[in-house]
Amino acid sequence: MLMSEKQACMLPACDRTTYSRKLCRGCYCAAQRRIKAGRYTWAELVKWGLAGDTKPRIHNPMSIALEKKAESAE
Numbered sequence: 001m002l003m004s005e006k007q008a009c010m011l012p013a014c015d016r017t018t019y020s021r022k023l024c025r026g027c028y029c030a031a032q033r034r035i036k037a038g039r040y041t042w043a044e045l046v047k048w049g050l051a052g053d054t055k056p057r058i059h060n061p062m063s064i065a066l067e068k069k070a071e072s073a074e
């Protein structure tokens with residue numbers, strides 16, 4: 001197994017371990033805050049290369065519900 005396969009935040013300026021959507025917890029929360037405020041959507045961030053288009057690793061029902069709500073909001 002390769003040691004270099006460590007999952008790091010996809011933002012070039014950030015090398016913290018990923019939390020969700022290929023982002024570290026700090027970047028993920030910063031993005032999610034703006035998405036919840038209705039300023040951006042996850043789809044936009046993915047398109048801009050600022051977030052991974054992956055299923056959230058979080059399993060909290062409220063977090064998942066809010067994420068789906070944010071994704072469907074345009």
Ligand SMILES: [Zn+2]
Pocket residue numbers: 009010011014015016023024025026027028
């Ligand atoms: Zn980060």
